[in-house]
Amino acid sequence: MAKKAARKSSSKKSKASKTRKSLVPRLRLWAVRVALGAVVFVVGLILLYSVINPPVTHTIWSEWRRLGKVERDWMPIEEISPIMARSVVAAEDANFCLHWGFDVEAIRDALEDGGNRGASTITQQVVKNVFLWQGRSWIRKALETSITPVVEIFWSKQRILEVYLNVAETGQGVFGVEAAAQRYYGVSAANISPVQAARLAAILPSPRNRSVTDPSVRTRRRAAAILDGAATIRADGRADCFED
Template identity: 85%
Template structure:
């Protein structure tokens, strides 16, 4: 009698263990499918935006909700003054043409400075602006780090820069260099002078705290340094990847 009860108990435990394993396998299978689905979705969006302009970003949508309107006019990079592209690269990512999405040297320098300055490349900023959201959470940073190499694989350097020049916030309610050029200088992005382009680049990445038309001493000095930097990267070939 005792043996029979023991066998029944053993069978019950075996069934329970088997059911538990099957449940665990089903959960793992669904998690794997979800991860693969998310990866496929991200890759698909990256490939889509390599040829189609992103219609809106989280930041643009948030500002539209806050202000009631935003100004943004998409302009192909070939229709912009070449100095504008060089100025932004000189200001934000001088080694843009030399890295694959992450500037290791800039990251090292930032760590040595105790994290007091940023080390995000233009590619990383594009990923944050187009696919993610603003903020400093570890989740966002992890996603940004994962998506950046994918963008570098499927987009040309010129495309990355073109998207950045059209989605970057360039003032309160302003997005892209075309909106900044017309709002501040009453000219198109194609007509920007070197000084004007440098002034726009100088307010990045803090357009709400810096003024293009009434620049502080810091912004004036930064614009002057950007002008020199733009000439330098053109001379030493660090602009070749985005200029024809």
């Protein structure tokens, strides 16, 4: 009896071991399938948004839930004043036309500064705004780093900047330069003045805490620097990739 019980126990252990061994490859296969599915989905979305405007972003949706409404008017880049586009590039990513999604020089400067300054390019910000979410986490940063080169491959620089100009947060519940120009200045982004464009670009790092209509001394100084920067990138060719 004892031997039979021992054999049954051994048989059960053997079957359990075989079940576990057969389960591991299945789990690995499903993990690979899920990963490949996610990659295909993201690449498909990138291709889709290269020709179709993103209907909403996580930040826009979150603000809509919080405030009950948001202001956003999509404007094709051809109808946005060139000074607005140049001001944003000068403010956020002066080497936008020169890099492939990551500004190595800016990253190096940020590291030397102890991480106290940002080094995200416009492409990275578009990826974060359109495909991911706000906040700081290693997971989000890893996804952003993976998706950014793919966007650079499939989207033109003009398309990247167009999407940025339309999804960037430009105030509490305000998204895009057209909605911002209408709210703060009562004009279209097509008719915005150089000073107005520079001041709007100056608040982009912190649009909820900086005022366009009543700018602080710091914001005025930053806007003046942006005006100079916009003229510089036009003169030296660093605006050629998004201007006809």
